[in-house]
Amino acid sequence: MGMRYFTKQNRALITELVRTDFKLRYQGSVLGYAWSLLRPLLLFVILYIVFVNFLKVGTGVPHFPVYLLLGIVVWNFFNEMTTLSIDSIVRRGDLIRKIGIPKWIIIFSSSISSLINLALNLLVVGIFLFINHVNLLSSILWLPLILVEVYILALGVSLLLSAAFVKYRDVNYIWEVLMQAGFYMTPIIYPISRITNVKLQEFIMINPMAQAIQDSRYAVVTHQSMTVYQVFGGGWYKFIPFTIVLVIFVVGLQYFRKESKYFAENI
Amino acid sequence: MDEPAISVIGLSKNFKLPHEKNSSIKSAFVNFYRRRKSYEMQEAIKDVSFEIQKGEFFGIVGRNGSGKSTLLKILAGIYVPTTGEVRVNGKLTPFIELGVGFNPELTGRENVFLNGALLGFDRKQMAAMYKEIVDFAELKRFMDQKLKNYSSGMQVRLAFSIAIRARSDILLIDEVLAVGDAAFQAKCYNYFEKLKKDKKTVVFVSHDMNAVKRFCDRAMYIKGGIMTGIGEPDQIADIYSVENIQDIQGPPEEPESSKQKLSTSHALKSKVLKQTAGVLEIEFSYTAGGHEPAYIGLSVQREGVSIAEITTPLEDDLSGTGRIKYSLDLTPLNPGSYHIGAGLYLKRNRQLLAMTPTKSNFIIKGNDPTKGGSLKLEHNWQKEE
Numbered sequence: 001m002g003m004r005y006f007t008k009q010n011r012a013l014i015t016e017l018v019r020t021d022f023k024l025r026y027q028g029s030v031l032g033y034a035w036s037l038l039r040p041l042l043l044f045v046i047l048y049i050v051f052v053n054f055l056k057v058g059t060g061v062p063h064f065p066v067y068l069l070l071g072i073v074v075w076n077f078f079n080e081m082t083t084l085s086i087d088s089i090v091r092r093g094d095l096i097r098k099i100g101i102p103k104w105i106i107i108f109s110s111s112i113s114s115l116i117n118l119a120l121n122l123l124v125v126g127i128f129l130f131i132n133h134v135n136l137l138s139s140i141l142w143l144p145l146i147l148v149e150v151y152i153l154a155l156g157v158s159l160l161l162s163a164a165f166v167k168y169r170d171v172n173y174i175w176e177v178l179m180q181a182g183f184y185m186t187p188i189i190y191p192i193s194r195i196t197n198v199k200l201q202e203f204i205m206i207n208p209m210a211q212a213i214q215d216s217r218y219a220v221v222t223h224q225s226m227t228v229y230q231v232f233g234g235g236w237y238k239f240i241p242f243t244i245v246l247v248i249f250v251v252g253l254q255y256f257r258k259e260s261k262y263f264a265e266n267i
Numbered sequence: 268m269d270e271p272a273i274s275v276i277g278l279s280k281n282f283k284l285p286h287e288k289n290s291s292i293k294s295a296f297v298n299f300y301r302r303r304k305s306y307e308m309q310e311a312i313k314d315v316s317f318e319i320q321k322g323e324f325f326g327i328v329g330r331n332g333s334g335k336s337t338l339l340k341i342l343a344g345i346y347v348p349t350t351g352e353v354r355v356n357g358k359l360t361p362f363i364e365l366g367v368g369f370n371p372e373l374t375g376r377e378n379v380f381l382n383g384a385l386l387g388f389d390r391k392q393m394a395a396m397y398k399e400i401v402d403f404a405e406l407k408r409f410m411d412q413k414l415k416n417y418s419s420g421m422q423v424r425l426a427f428s429i430a431i432r433a434r435s436d437i438l439l440i441d442e443v444l445a446v447g448d449a450a451f452q453a454k455c456y457n458y459f460e461k462l463k464k465d466k467k468t469v470v471f472v473s474h475d476m477n478a479v480k481r482f483c484d485r486a487m488y489i490k491g492g493i494m495t496g497i498g499e500p501d502q503i504a505d506i507y508s509v510e511n512i513q514d515i516q517g518p519p520e521e522p523e524s525s526k527q528k529l530s531t532s533h534a535l536k537s538k539v540l541k542q543t544a545g546v547l548e549i550e551f552s553y554t555a556g557g558h559e560p561a562y563i564g565l566s567v568q569r570e571g572v573s574i575a576e577i578t579t580p581l582e583d584d585l586s587g588t589g590r591i592k593y594s595l596d597l598t599p600l601n602p603g604s605y606h607i608g609a610g611l612y613l614k615r616n617r618q619l620l621a622m623t624p625t626k627s628n629f630i631i632k633g634n635d636p637t638k639g640g641s642l643k644l645e646h647n648w649q650k651e652e
């Protein structure tokens with residue numbers, strides 16, 4: 001990524017596409033943009049009532065409501081960005097068939113929309129942190145780096161799936177199911193410490209999303225959040241999640257590059 | 268000598284046309300397992316080479332499905348060539364159609380900025396041009412309405428008004444004239460004049476032979492993905508007009524199986540011999556490879572409008588070298604100046620053997636104030652009691 005990619009024209013195009021995305025997303029809805037905050041909040045309320053009030057999942061974790069919300073927000077960002085990206089190439093088919101623009105711009109601009117949403121959601125997390133009297137931890141400085149990791153993972157997945165979707169229209173259904181499984185395979189609504197089987201705990205933490213969510217909770221909410229370093233101790237295994245992120249990104253980028261030449265004729 | 272603006276070298280483009288569309292993973296697996304090709308290769312462009320010089324207004328002419336739009340899309344960078352190469356020297360507009368990316372749910376104003384970004388303008392540049400664009404499109408009152416409430420004419424006006432701001436050295440224009448009314452066409456023509464004056468390089472795809480003749484410096488004819496002719500726009504336009512007639516009322520094509528061994532058949536020449544006493548005589552000279560069925564396609568035009576189109580299958584096969592005399596009865600025509608285009612073709616592959624020169628005009632002399640237009644029609648009258 002350098003001047004060759006982010007030329008003045010490409011930047012202008014990305015800006016306009018992001019603008020359009022935002023204008024169109026909540027068109028015709030009364031609450032409009034408020035929905036991008038309301039959706040995760042409502043999900044949070046439901047999960048809170050079911051898992052915290054009824055099932056008492058979060059006992060023993062300090063500031064569990066904020067802990068839960070942060071997990072939901074990070075997961076939601078990944079979920080939204082990948083889901084919106086999958087059909088973004090096909091959705092913009094009219095553009096791709098009639099104008100020679102760099103195709104990555106479409107995925108990139110859709111990712112920017114998701115990033116803006118993430119920023120808004122993190123604001124709500126901030127408010128919750130304040131209400132819950134959570135002490136500000138100096139480790140919060142790690143949060144941006146953790147989010148960059150999630151973003152790279154989401155970008156890699158988006159590139160891979162959007163290119164595959166042009167050829168195979170099953171991809172979005174498969175991904176929908178995977179994301180549903182992933183939601184429960186990732187320690188979002190339950191603390192990882194509740195899993196007593198060590199092998200299973202390790203298996204869950206190999207998932208980069210589990211690692212990132214646990215790390216971000218550790219960084220922002222409480223040091224009692226179990227991270228990949230604690231689960232695997234000093235071994236090399238702790239690098240597995242990061243390796244997965246890197247591999248997915250490189251594979252996604254290469255596949256997208258190869259396929260994007262033929263988008264115009266395959267859509 | 269300047270480098271050409273566009274060089275196309277040995278360009279071919281194949282499309283895989285799936286028989287049964289492989290857009291689910293299951294069918295992909297099934298087909299992979301069976302190891303059969305479930306697609307057909309379509310050769311949209313076959314080994315085309317040409318150059319377009321800087322400042323040239325270059326036409327691409329061909330019938331529907333001839334590959335001209337594919338060619339333009341390759342020039343625009345939308346398709347990648349299967350083999351061969353396209354070298355572009357200068358900044359090229361990447362769009363080939365008006366109003367690309369227009370979104371019906373956005374207002375006219377928002378669409379202007381979005382469309383502008385696709386042409387490579389940022390918001391600041393667009394804001395500076397905005398008033399000009401709206402004035403030119405004559406849509407000031409409608410800019411805050413959603414595009415879906417625009418008529419198609421209004422949309423085209425807006426799109427055109429943005430597109431002409433594009434500041435590139437090379438412009439690709441596909442069939443713009445097909446979409447608008449007469450007033451819009453006049454605006455297009457003015458714009459083309461301006462492009463010519465500014466010495467822009469233009470690649471122009473059109474079905475409108477008058478526009479091709481009027482604006483293009485050079486043109487090429489493309490048929491079945493093969494470039495079959497390149498040169499004077501008048502000549503190319505005539506090929507198009509004549510070929511078009513045959514495809515409308517055309518002779519049925521011979522099946523592939525009856526392949527005859529044929530050596531090359533040459534186009535020689537043909538000429539309008541003479542015009543005497545209401546008869547026009549045309550002579551075609553040819554060299555045919557073997558015994559070949561052939562036909563003559565002919566069109567008579569007046570002021571660019573075709574008034575008669577005739578296909579004449581020849582009873583005898585062509586062989587060797589020879590000449591054919593063709594005569595046309597002109598008595599149904601009123602006095603005036605006419606243009607004639609005629610060609611001698613092989614039936615097998617519609618290969619052109621001989622064609623009348625571009626400037627084949629004839630004049631029917633006389634002056635009869637009681638008759639106007641091109642045709643004399645038989646008429647009678649009687650007074651009823």
